[in-house]
Amino acid sequence: MHLARDHFLPPDPQAFLAAEPATGRVIVIAPTRAACETIELAMGLSIDTLLEREHGEDIRRLAASGRGFGVVAGTGTGKTLGIRPIAETIVREPLRVGVVNREREATPETPTWNVVIVTTGIARRWFEDGLITARDTLVVDEIHQTSAEMELCLALGKRAGCRFIWLSATVDPTFYARYLDSAEVLETRAFDPARAAAVRVLPEQPLEFLNERFIRRAIRERRGVAVFVPTRAEVEQIAGELGDRWQALATAFYHGGEPIRVIRPFLDGEVRRPFLLAMTAAGQSALNIRGLDTVVIYDARYANVVERGRNVLTRLYLGANEILQMAGRVHGRVERGEVYILTDRDLAFDELRPTPPEFQLAGDAERVAITCAALGVDARELDLPVPLDRRAYGTALELLTARGLIEKGRLTRYGREVEAMPVERPWGELLVHADADLVPVVAVAANIESLHRMTREERDLRGLVVSGSDHLTAYNVYAEAVNKHGYLGEVYGLPRHLFDEGIDEWAEGRGVLVKAIEDVALGS
Known part of the structure; x- marks a missing residue:
């Protein structure tokens, strides 16, 4: 099988480069397809937000300065809506916005766009083909959602000489400010001390905690409850058992295997309290649930831990950033808010502080090797956000060379065909053959x-x-x-x-x- 055309790239790359406005384009890098659609929608809206009230003038000043900067703000404060004034200030002409992701291909109209919204994988491909240049401004949304692709994009953007404007939820901004040469970091907190939530830390399991006494009180007080657990099975079990038993409690669940439409009524405020929504981490960063006043957090997650250059899925406690983001949905934001943290460790919520991001790239040496070969550079020439395991990188190069994808540090014709497939490398090889x-x-x-x-x-x-x-x-x-x-x-x-x-x-x-x-x- 051979691709007649790579639909993720403009049909005429030279026309795309030739049509670049004098100011350069604004390239918005989003972590997911859903985020692309949200950003595209936000580019057509002008809504008063907390971020705009506190830092609107600063955002426009920095956007016009030509320097990079960062914005750290909690969920619901207006980070995504802030991308529009940033883009308007930079391009200084009417915005022509387009999206390229797995759902939406690059088209003959793509060269006319002065704002392009892409996922991380598409951005990496565009860097490899020289479609993002030093004149462009990279706006990285939800930068705290780290991934190997996101981290590669940061390094490739630095190599191309791009300016970075980055947006993040709860995170210690020190690393990003230094690594991306940020002139300033603007911070906004949607925290009202008068609305501080009552926080309790309990050594219990989720269903043990969500007992008859708790549910009866939630129904009686007409509370809106969000329960965060690490796995899809736990999410479905909680929603299923409680929904079957308590008919007066509107119950639903959401995880990465479900379309967002299943909980759209909760997001649009159509579900009246009392309700209980069980979610995995997919819901803790980007979903605004109206009527929420109670958060239950099970202190567990599954994350990739790098061992000998490989990602190993490991059960861990939640990090401070995750707990603060989950609790921050009600803590300091709503009247009579309650937060319950279920854990077997000694955890002092008041002492939690945002921490630096946890990077994933060290466990994806093969992805780095393929990307570097596509560019014709050595990984040592990239300023990666995390030290690369040199041994794992060398092993990956040997494997890819032996399989005929790389020769003399560059992708072969076969390697380019495999790399163009929007799947993992082994599957790409099978598709080509x-x-x-x-x-x-x-x-x-x-x-x-x-x-x-x-x-x-x-x-x-x-x-x-x-x-x-x-x-x-x-x-x-x-x-x-x-x-x-x-x-x-x-x-x-x-x-x-x-x-x-x-x-x-x-x-x-x-x-x-x-x-x-x-x-x-x-x-x-």
């Missing part, structure tokens, strides 16, 4: 994170299981969804598999996550 009959199977399997994350704890896959192969089983799951409820349509002008309303009932019966099916359709 696959003949026409195998491409559908490989493309679907390449876009499924795992069969486990595609399904719920209780599932019925009878007739779909291929013994010994989760990949082929997952392909069968997707194939049944398409054959029973799919049709060919368009998303932002691109041909996609779409699904009728019957997909929800089918997914419920099979124990399959609809969002997982939609994500596969998007990627394949």
Whole structure:
């Protein structure tokens, strides 16, 4: 299989570069596709926010100065809405905004945009192809949501000589201010001492804490409760058990396997209290829940810990930044707020302070090696935000050279074909080698994170299981969804598999996550 065109790049890269305005473009780097859509929406709005009231003049002054700067502010203070005045000040002409991500390809109109919103993976590809230059300003939204791709983009932006404007929630800004050469860091806290929440630290498990006494009080006092736990299974269990037992309590859950529409009524204020919403960390950073006055935090997370140059998934306690962000949804912001932290450690909430970010890049030496080969540079020439494991980097270079992707420090033709595939490198190699009959199977399997994350704890896959192969089983799951409820349509002008309303009932019966099916359709 060979790509006729890379849809993530402008059809005519030279036309894109030639059309760059004298001020350069504003390139907004967002951590997720959903964040891209939120930013695009914000670019058309002019709303009075706490950040605008406290620092509006400072933001415009710094944007006009040509210097980089940072903004650290809590959720709901207006960081994303602040991108519009930043862009208006820099480009000094009407904004022409466009988005490029997995859902929305670069088009012949892309050169006319003076503000381009991209995800981290797209930004990296644009750096590799020289589409982001020293004249451009990089606005990095939600910079505290670290990832290997985000960290590579920071290093590539520094190499290109770009100016950085960065936006972050609760984090110690010292590192970013130094690393990105920020002239100032503007900080806004939505904290009213008169609204300080009552905070309790308890050595209990979530369902042990969410007992009859607590739920009866939440219903009686008409409270809005958010419960943060680390796994999808825990989220579904809490919402399921409490929802079945307490009919007077509006109950729902949200995690990375669910589309945002499932909790849209909570975000739009359509759900009246009392309610309980169980969420993983996916909900703690970017979702504003109206009517919330109670937060329950289970002190656990799963994170990648770098061991010998590799990421190892490890269960850890929450960091101070996560706890402060979760608690900050009610602490100092609402009347009669309550925060419960469930942990077996001795934790003093009042002593928590924002900490520096935790970086992921050290565990992705192969990604660094491929990116550097695409640029024709050595990793030592990049000012990475975290020291790279030289041994792991050398091992990755040896592997990629042996497989024919790299030769004399540069990507080979085969390497460029693999790199252009929007999947992990091993899958990219399989796609390049696959003949026409195998491409559908490989493309679907390449876009499924795992069969486990595609399904719920209780599932019925009878007739779909291929013994010994989760990949082929997952392909069968997707194939049944398409054959029973799919049709060919368009998303932002691109041909996609779409699904009728019957997909929800089918997914419920099979124990399959609809969002997982939609994500596969998007990627394949």
